[in-house]
Amino acid sequence: MRTALLQLATDLDQPLAARVERAAALVREQRGADLVVLPELWPVGAFGYDGWADAAEPLDGPTVRAMADAARDTGAHVHMGSFVERDGDRLHNTSVVLGPDGEVAATYRKVHLFGLHSPERGEPSLLSPGEGPVVWDAPWGPTGLATCYDLRFPELFRALVDRGARTLLLVAGWPEPRIAHWSLLVRARAVEDQLLVVACNAAGRQGSTALGGRSLVVDAWGALHGEASPSEQVLEVDVDPAATDGVRERFPVLDDRVLR
Numbered sequence: 644m645r646t647a648l649l650q651l652a653t654d655l656d657q658p659l660a661a662r663v664e665r666a667a668a669l670v671r672e673q674r675g676a677d678l679v680v681l682p683e684l685w686p687v688g689a690f691g692y693d694g695w696a697d698a699a700e701p702l703d704g705p706t707v708r709a710m711a712d713a714a715r716d717t718g719a720h721v722h723m724g725s726f727v728e729r730d731g732d733r734l735h736n737t738s739v740v741l742g743p744d745g746e747v748a749a750t751y752r753k754v755h756l757f758g759l760h761s762p763e764r765g766e767p768s769l770l771s772p773g774e775g776p777v778v779w780d781a782p783w784g785p786t787g788l789a790t791c792y793d794l795r796f797p798e799l800f801r802a803l804v805d806r807g808a809r810t811l812l813l814v815a816g817w818p819e820p821r822i823a824h825w826s827l828l829v830r831a832r833a834v835e836d837q838l839l840v841v842a843c844n845a846a847g848r849q850g851s852t853a854l855g856g857r858s859l860v861v862d863a864w865g866a867l868h869g870e871a872s873p874s875e876q877v878l879e880v881d882v883d884p885a886a887t888d889g890v891r892e893r894f895p896v897l898d899d900r901v902l903r
């Protein structure tokens with residue numbers, strides 16, 4: 644499965660429409676890929692808190708529509724990363740997977756909201772959490788969705804495994820000062836939950852926050868299939884989701900769980 648991770652650097656000085664147009668053009672350049680993955684909150688910046696309320700859109704708003712058009716033109720599944728979704732008077736950090744037909748195939752609202760550096764402006768004060776884990780029945784097998792700070796909460800990934808997940812699509816806006824945690828925890832989730840993990844981070848600077856890049860793909864045995872630099876980059880990796888079952892059969896550690 645040809646997979647392209649678009650490790651975007653969002654330029655918050657550009658108008659939102661220009662950021663979306665640029666991302667959609669990059670998606671269209673991935674013709675031939677089966678799956679294209681973008682980072683968390685690239686339209687508004689994962690740390691661009693001040694712009695979120697104004698930029699929030701419903702699920703059928705212009706950002707998702709533009710990415711759906713790009714998915715259709717590319718003929719690929721596109722995990723468009725996440726955007727700030729407005730649903731009535733609530734805002735969510737919502738990930739969206741689009742099919743090659745441009746239809747919404749899956750959505751996931753981030754469960755663990757990050758606000759350690761900005762208790763008054765961070766995600767917990769601006770957003771509402773999602774209601775729980777999501778496993779999407781993808782053409783290549785059951786696929787869990789997770790977003791950034793979720794990575795620090797292993798119980799979410801066990802819940803995804805219990806719901807049948809074999810592959811994990813993780814999108815992030817993970818900062819550079821803690822990038823060693825990102826690289827370590829992505830590998831840990833792949834090995835402990837025996838999942839193929841496709842993990843797409845953002846790059847570049849958003850205000851005072853430098854995002855760390857280093858997107859990576861790790862299989863269920865823990866082997867690294869590709870890793871990006873810290874800067875904006877398209878990382879192309881061929882992955883084999885079917886190999887996860889072989890790992891679980893040869894080394895059935897998940898069967899030996901005692902606490903559930």
Ligand SMILES: NC(=O)CCC(=O)C(=O)O
Nearest residue numbers: 689757791792816818821
């Ligand atoms: N956007 C995020 O969820 C950031 C998470 C983070 O910085 C961390 O867990 O460290």
